[in-house]
Structures are given as C-alpha cells and as structure tokens.
Amino acid sequence: MIQRIDPPLALLAELSHRCPLRCPYCSNPVELERASSELSEAEWRRVLGEAARLGVLQVHFSGGEPMVRRDLEALIGAASEAGLYGNLITSGTLGGERELAAFARAGLKHVQLSFQDHDREGNDRIAGLAGAHARKLAFAAAVRAVGLPLTLNMVVHRQNLDGVSSMIDFAVEQGARRLEIAHVQYYAWALANRAALLPTRDQLDAATEIVEAARARLRGILAIDYVVPDYHGVRPKSCMNGWARRFINISPSGRALPCHAAEIIPGLDFPSVRTASLEEIWYRSAAFNRFRGTDWMAEPCRTCERREIDWGGCRCQALLLAGDAARTDPVCALSPDHFVVEAALAEAKRAPPAFVYRRF
C-alpha cells in the first residue's frame, strides 16, 4: 500500500549531550555522545536550511544543555532567517541576560526553562547540583527582562508530585504564561530509576484534580500542559503522534531519529545528516519507514479501531518492556505483555530506592 508521507512539522535539535545537571530521569541515552563528535556550526546551518525547505516549521534547540554551545546565537539566527520558529529548551544554569538578549535579537521566539522542583532543596537534590535553583531563578528573571515568553517545565514523579499545587503557584510568580507538568517517561535513566519515580495511583489522582482546578482558575493567565504517565492509562500514548509522522530528532553527532529514544532499537540503521540530506532521510530511509503507518502492526493493533489514533503506542517502550519494538506497547491493557506494567505499578507501592544519578 502506498501511503502519502507528510513533511515533518518540527525538528528537535539536540545540540549537545553535555549538561551541568545530573537528573535521574534524563531522557538522553545512557551512552552519551562526546563533545568531540558533535556537529559543527556549519553542519547545523546546513541541517536547519534543509529542514525549512522540507517543510519543518518549528525548531527546538535542546540537549543536554544547548547553552554549552558557543554558536547557539548563530544557530538561532540561521533558523530564524530560514523562517523557522525557534524555541530554546534549557536548564537555565549557564548564561543569563546578555546571552538571552542576543538570542532575542537573533529571532528566538520562546524559552522553556526546566525546574526539578519548586523549592531549592527539592530542586537541587533531584538535579544533583548544589546552587542550581538559585541560577534558574536568576535565569527566569533574565528571560522576563529581555521580554521573551517563558514556559516552565516541571518533570514530576513520586518524589515531588505532592507539591504540584506549589509548582503552579511558583510558575505564576515567575511570570510564566505556560507550565508543562510532565510526568517522567520511563526510558534511559528514568527506566533505571523507575521504582524511585513511578507515582502511585492515589498520588496521581490527587495531582490531576489539583491541575484541573488550577486550569479553570488560571484561564488566560497560565496555560497548563499536563501529560499523565502512560503506565496508569488504559490505552497507550500516541507516541510522537506516530513514528516519523511529524517529528525529526537530530542527535548531537548528527544521527536522525524519529524520536530521541529511538537509537535503542536494534536492527535499524539511523542515517546521519553528515552523509544524507534530511529529505532523503525523511522520505526514503528504511529506519524512518520501518514503523510508519499501520502496515507493520501485528494484533491486537492491526484490527484495533484506535490504530490511527495511538499508532500502536511507543516503539521504544515495546522494546524495553516486551523485548520487541514491533509489538503492541505493553501499557495498552489489550497487550499480551501488559502484566509487566502491572508489576511495575505494584512496585510503586513499596518504599522508593535511592536515585541512580546520570553521569558522564
């Protein structure tokens, strides 16, 4: 069956895996790429131009910590000149008003700043870096000073979820117009720490109720994006809105991926932007076509009425939990492997073990 392939909407540019923080749920791969293998400024400029011509509309500069790159201002400018809507995703622990003012002049449209918790003690313990919270507060002030819109990103889990009400108040105090409350997703470092991070059902329900009430109360003041943990769901998330349907991710060394975690899937040869154009990669590479659409699906997905809603869930999660990326995402209650998720939820009821921090 020939399927029409739409151009990608967004590019996640992971400029570096380097980061001052050591969060135990980091979504970067457990095997981090070294600075010496990172794409050069010229290579990124070429990729940004190709992305715009391919139809990409938005570019997210991320990492790691993207501010470790000295050419970030130049890359923001290149993206803006190509017509891309530029977003900076940062920990806010490097640089400040001088850099942000230059980014705004270069055409940056928005800053997403992470906090690991609303208070200093919680933030610095989870981030694994003393003084991180103070630096982030100064960074938020600098974002306000240069007039860029601010989103706060709070990753939540069983060790900070009970503070969700304070997180919402904190976001308003910091002048954010958006708050992302994102439950940890269990890949890479987070999977290694799952027993310390997965919340209980009661915790989740209490937090969800607080978020719903705050959304109504703060309409027009603070928009709250809230992503619930798929382990507690009945149907899987529509991961990346379907494999290679909307997003393209470029790793620091130039590997093109349908999502930032996809490199763990064995048997797929993810092309490098060093040797292929984004257009070839998006439309013609075997890796991007492998799980596109619905032809790859087995039962129960193949005949499921939701197959073009959730696209079988997450391929990486199928690999990690069921041992095969082509199976149904085990968080789906219809999956024959669903018992592994139930076992993880049972584990969440016991006392949490100590964190295993990310290390480089």
Place this chain on the structure above:
Amino acid sequence: MARLMVSASDVLKIAPHIVFRFDDTRQRWVMMAPERLMLPDEQAVEILKLVDGKANVGEIVDALAARYTGAPRELIAKDVTAMLQDLADKGCLAGDPAH
C-alpha cells in the same frame, strides 16, 4: 498578570512571539506559538487577517458582516469574540494599551 477579556471596543494584535503566516509547503496559513502549531480554518484566517492592532473587535465584526451578508451580525459577533477569547487565553493575542 490579568486575563485579557475580549470585548467590542478592544484593539487587539497578534502577540509579538506568535507567527501567523502562509506556509508555502502546505499551501495554507499556520499560526505558530510556543511548542504549539495551529492550523486555522478558512474562516479563522479571514478573522486573523483583520487583527492588525488598528481595528477594534466591533470594527472587525462590521467588516465581516459586510462581507458575509447571509449571516446576522450578532451571530458573527458571537463567533468572532469566542474565537478571539480562546486565542487570547492561549496567549496568542495582545491588547493595545494605546487604545
């Protein structure tokens, strides 16, 4: 920070960090916001083109009522206000303090 409540006398503009433009690849208008992409339908595009920081909401409604003579003005006013309020709540519109 208070909620922007859209009324007939308000002069609105697209917020500075929002991009509303024609996308050549897809041959349609798009609206880009922080980590969000909106694909306004034909009717919404017509309204957004009139949000220019000069005309107030009542004047935008007048312009649309003149263009679509089949629909009563009150109905157009209700639809336009609801759409602009929704966009204001998403942070996509800014009021003009000069008015």
